[in-house]
Amino acid sequence: MRRFALVPLVGIIGVVAMLVVPVSPNLLDFLLIINLSIALTVLLVAMVTAETLEFSVFPSLLLVTTIFRLALNVTSTRLILTSGYAGHVIETFGNFVILGNPVVGIIVFLILIIVQFIVITRGAERVAEVAARFTLDAMPGKQISIDADMNAGLITDVEARQRRKKIEQEADFYGAMDGASKFVKGDAIASMIIVAVNIVGGFIIGMAQQGLDFNTSLTTYTTLSVGDGLVSQIPALLLSTATGLIVTRSASGSNLGVDILNQLFSYPKMLYIVATIILVLGIFTPIQIFVTGPVAILLFLGGRRIASLKKKEEENSMKSAEAEKLKTTKSPESMYHLMQVEPIEFEFGYGIVPLADASQGGDLLERVALIRRQLALDLGIVIPMIRFRDNIQLSANEYIIAIKGNEVARYELMPGHYLAMNPGFADPAIVGIPTKEPAFSLPAEWISESMRDLALVKGYTVVDAPSLIATHLTEVLRRHAFELLGRQETKALIDVVKERQPVLVEELIPSSLTVGEVQKVLAGLLMERVSIRDLTTVLETLSDFAPITKDTDTLIEYVRQRLSRQITAQIRSGTDPITAITFSQGTERRIQDHMTATDHGIQLALDPRIAQQLIKGVADHVSRLASLGKSSVLLVSPTLRTHIRRILARNMPDLSVLSYAELDPEAPIESGGVVNI
Known part of the structure; x- marks a missing residue:
């Protein structure tokens, strides 16, 4: 559509040129048909528009079409008064439409003027004025409501801006329509004056300059003037009707035709009553039955058809309601609640049911309550209620943890066994089934109950199934707390x-x-x-x-x-110093050279090869320190901390990345290595 953006501009320039440049009768015929086509198009678009803002250009379009129509009146007046001929279109309206009778033409023209000026234009003007006033008065309340919804978190700032913009557009539209309705009123007055000037001026010119007799001059110029008035007033009437439709349109979400059918013909009994009245008029009045009979029959058949359709809709609705009710009755849970996304879900196979069932001695639910309490103290947020649900699709001793409907963790227990983990100093001479601990992916082994005491003696950490689930669930909730x-x-x-x-x-x-x-x-x-x-x-x-x-x-x-003191306390173990991995000055300088300012703030555009070297360098130091039984943190400058954290998050999500400004000055620090790339 951008290729045609200059077409309206060229058209407006052409309209201005028509006011001073003579136009041939053939070109005038073409322009008059264009005027009628535009008016019909505007009327149809106004009928199918669901909301007024979908046709927000209407006030400006109304002004342009009014100027175009007045320019056509000036052009046609010039041709009528100078040559006594204004093209086939005006001649057709003057002879064919009014059958060559000037008196009939004047009467028809006056009727159109009365309908347009007194009925449609005045009503549309009043409605536009009231709509503009009410829209402006309602603006503060609507904006306060939007601010309240945004502050409550019900809508985003983007949605709030969109709603505010829509309110401003509505106010601008109805304010413009209040003024645009004056165009239509002024156009109707101008049309009456132009027709009168054409008749009087043409009659004088015909008698004084062209030597026509009284009857010929009066008939010729009256016919042309009335034809000119009709050919301009019919499009004007269409635009006036479109104006009335636009300003009286309510935001129903559907077009005018659909609303009329849904609301006017939704009561078949009313059609039966109207059909009866029309039929009685044909029987008991001089109005002939063959005129009223077909209308009554059409109304009766229409009412019967509508009643049949409504009955089918009601039957289908009842069947659907009964089917839904039956389906809901058979289901142990409401279908509506099944569709809701739970913040946290714990789904398990039937083998884990005894752990969650208090009647069978299970204490998993009590442990979960303690977990929520502990996380509230540790993280400062209230963890939502956890939905426990058995899942027949899982194996007997398998469970999954889901956050907002998406699985984030899965593990399978071994019934009748304990999980034994070597803390690093235990005697490894223990035989079990190798596995991974679910919370931290540490190497572990499943051992039978008979080996539990032996494993404890050898220094292993031994946990039962409920403790394992509780630890796993706690770690998952810590990791995904920001999503909750x-x-x-x-x-x-x-x-x-x-x-x-x-x-x-x-x-x-x-x-x-x-x-x-x-x-x-x-x-x-x-x-x-x-x-x-x-x-x-x-x-x-x-x-x-x-x-x-x-x-x-x-x-x-x-x-x-x-929060430096709090952060330092979280990463420090007792009185031990903090083992910190740092970057060399050259490494930090090299990273800072890749930082650029964008519209979204400072961004780090690091070369993938350098990023891999960085990740590998940090990972090597972390692994080395872990083998020595030390936990480590990465210490960087404040300007780099956020960007380095994002680079390392995927490969080392549990590594704490701190800036020098976040450490408590009183906390002891020891070097855990320097990364140099």
Whole structure:
């Protein structure tokens, strides 16, 4: 469509040229048909438009078509007064439509003017005025409602902007329609004046300049003037009707034709009554029966057809309702609830049922309650209720953990066995079935109950099935805690802080940040297993720096620096020093050279070969330290921390990446190696 973008511009220039440049009768015929075609197109589009904003260009289009029609009137007047001939179209309307009778033409023209000016135009003008006023009055309330929904996390900021834009477009549209309706009113008045000028002026010119007699001059110029008036007023009437349809259109989601059929013909009994009245008029009045009879028959048949269709729809609806009710009755669970996505699901085979059934001595549910309590203390969020569900598609002793309907972990127990793990100093001379511990993928072995005491004596860590499941579930929830913190959960946490410190929350939300933006910061902290239990400090930090930047990564870094003591305590084991892997100065400088500023903030565009060297260098040091029984962290400069974390997250998700600004100055640090690439 962009290739034709200049067509309206060229058309408007042509309309202006028509006001001063003479036009031939043949070209005028073509332009008059174009005018009629445009009016018909606008009317049909107005009928099929479901919402007014789908035809938001209508006010401007109405102005252009009005100017075009007035330019045609000027051109036709010039031809009528100068040559007494204005083309075949005007002549046809003057002779064929009104049968060459000027009096009939004048009467028809006046009727069209009355219908357009008094009925349609005045009504559309009033409706447009009221709609514009009500739309403007409702704008503040609608915008407040949008802000409330966004602050509550019900909609995103993108959706809020779209809704605000739609409200502004509606206000602009109805305001423009209030003025555009005046165009139609003025056009009707101008048409009456133009026809009168053509008749009087043509009559004088015919008598004084062309030597025509009184009757010939009056008949000729009256016929042409009325024909000109009709050929311009019919498109004007169509556009007036389109104006009325647009401003009276309600947002029903369907076009006018569908609404009329659904609403006007939805009561077949009314059609029977109307058919009876029409038939009675033909029988008991001079109106002949062969005129009213066919109409009554059509109304009766239409009502019968509609009644039949409604009956079938009701029967189908009842059958569907009965089938759904029967299906729901047979099902032990509501189909509606089956469709809902649970935040956390624990599905298991029938062999694990005794572990979850309290009547059979299982304590898994009690353990889960303790897990939720412990995670609330450790992470600072309330873990949603966990949905336990047996799954016949799983093997007897298999279970899966799903987050928001997606499987994130799976493991299979060995019935009657314990899981034994060597902490590194135990005697390895124990025979079992090799396996992997599910939470941390550590090497382990399944041992029978008879070997349990021996394994404990040799120094192995031995866990039973419920403890294994609880540990696995705890680790999965820690790893995916950021996915479980939505806007609604964030709002609940903020409300708790607001009860104690209302000034802090009111200063931050919504003036500086929205609930959604706060949620992104909290989720970013949880993604790296930083507890948000000290939510007051987090919100105070956001309140300090949100006026400076809205970038989520930058805000997360500021919060982490404020939580340096907490982060240091999380990674430090007792009084032992922190074993830190660092980058050489050349390595950091080389990485910083690949950082570029974009519209989305600072980005690290690292060459894949360098990234692989970086990952390998860090992984080698981590493996070496792990073999010595030491846990390590990666210590980098603050500007690199976020980017390095993203590079290493896939290969080493459990490695803590810290910046120098996040470490407690009082914490002892020992070097665990230097990465040099």
